[in-house]
Amino acid sequence: MAKVRTKDLVERFDLEIVAGHDGIHREIVKSDISRPGMEMAGYFKHYPADRLQVLGKTELSYFHDLPNEVKRERMSKICSEVTPGIIVTRGLEVPSELVDAGNDAGVPVIRSPRKTTSVVSRITNYLESKFAPFTAIHGVLVDIYGVGVLITGHSGVGKSETALELVKRGHRLVADDSVEIRQEDFDTLIGNSPPLIEHLLEIRGLGIIDVMTLFGAGAVRNHKRISLVINLEIWDQHKQYDRLGLDEEKMKIMDVELPKATIPVRPGRNLAVIIEVAAMNFRLKRMGINTAQEFSKRLTQAIETDPQEDL
Template identity: 65%
Template sequence: MAKVTAKNLIDEFKLELLNNEEDVAFRPITTSDISRPGMEMAGFFTYYPAKRIQLLGRTEMSFYDTLSEDEKKDRMVRLCTYDTPGVILSRGLEAPTYLLDAADEVGVPILRSDMKTTRLSSQVTNFLEGQLAPMTAMHGVLVDIYGVGVLITGSSGVGKSETALDLVRRGHRLVADDSVEIRQEHDGVLVGQAPDLIKHLLEIRGLGIINVMTLFGAGSVRNYKRIGLAIHLELWDQKKQYDRLGLDEDTIRIFDTNLPKMTVPVRPGRNLAVIIEVAAMNFRLKRMGINAAEQFTEKLANVIEEGDRDDY
């Protein structure tokens, strides 16, 4: 899991740090959930989610202004704990003195934004979900083909990078080569990207490392892509029975997501780029409810049924 701090929020959303010490901005954030402490402002801290970012908007601060001085101080002291990763004030609201004092006491960063509360909450939540999502790295190539993120896997030297180069030449976009960083941002949603060190680079044996964006233009690459299909390349095995109809549905499990998987045998004379390109188009058709294999099977069953009737 990536490490996220209040400094990342400051840089991403142009927030203003209101504390005297800038070191507090490096306190880690461990959850993407955000709390709007309305009940806490009323004094109910029994189930206070202290490890979440606390977002104070016009509603919370309007109620806060109705409290007595002792209550105001008590609420802010209890709001700022050693576990609290930060407090954000929306709409450019002024930070109460009690809040600043309590925050400096335990090192909680106090941030301010000019955005509306609901919009700020949504954007910060989406950002944290993306940054804190579980991540793993897989050996393979990720290409955007007709809007479908296709993860190409296989043993070293089977031709993954060469196939990706052919796909780029055909107008598709490279996301990552050799190593793909995969995050599960939501249930059933896998997003892949390249490590910064090898972003936009492609390794071709005998040719070396090439920069795809420099050679083919900015339209030939993209920084990240949701993965919809996995295609595994393997050397042709004469003893193995390969699917010839497309009815078998295999999957590969990454985190909690079952990703559709196809196995494509490799041997001289097969144009892998065209096969993978058609596989991506066929995958899109299946998502739209058009399955050629099932339609063929249904027609074949009807022909057989009609033949049996004629025999009688």
């Protein structure tokens, strides 16, 4: 899991550090964000001190009505030794009591000009992305008609060559050889390439090629949601392959199950076209059109119809 420090948020979202400069290297350990309204009222029994604290218009309006002694006491408690930072939204004036408490405890006090809901949602999304479960898979990830297709298979089966043909046909390469995958939600997997080999393809006999340089910026993308897995394997004449498409395989990556299709590889088969059609067929299924099931229904109806009747 990547490490995130308060300094990273300041740089990422162009925030202003008002106080507590000594603490900008504090580590953020949770994606949850707290709005300490109950704490402003004096209830600290369940104060989540290790979260980022966000003070908006509501919290500060209540704070300004408190007696001066109470103000100093509340801000002193909010600025704990494990608090990674306190964000004041809407460009509001930061209370002097908070500035003093932040400097004393080394807690960064940061200001954003944006609305509170916008700040909370953007930072939460950023932190959840950074803290998402992570794995890496040997394969190729290509964006085909908006569908993120992960192509897997043994080394040398032709994954990279197929990806090159797909790029030539107008689709976009995301990653080759190693695909870094993070689970951003209970059913969402996002794949990207390691920075070292980003936009590169390895073609045996040819070497390393830079797809973006050869085909332009429109031939690559940095990340893509994975929706379909295509597994390439050498044709086995003793194996029975699905010919109708009624059998739906699944592949589990972390906590997410993805639809999977196995395509046998042998001379004369245009794998790029087959994978392209598989991606289009996947889109049709998501729209409620399943050709295999429709054919099965027609076949069942034909069998059940009186043989004497003209079909």
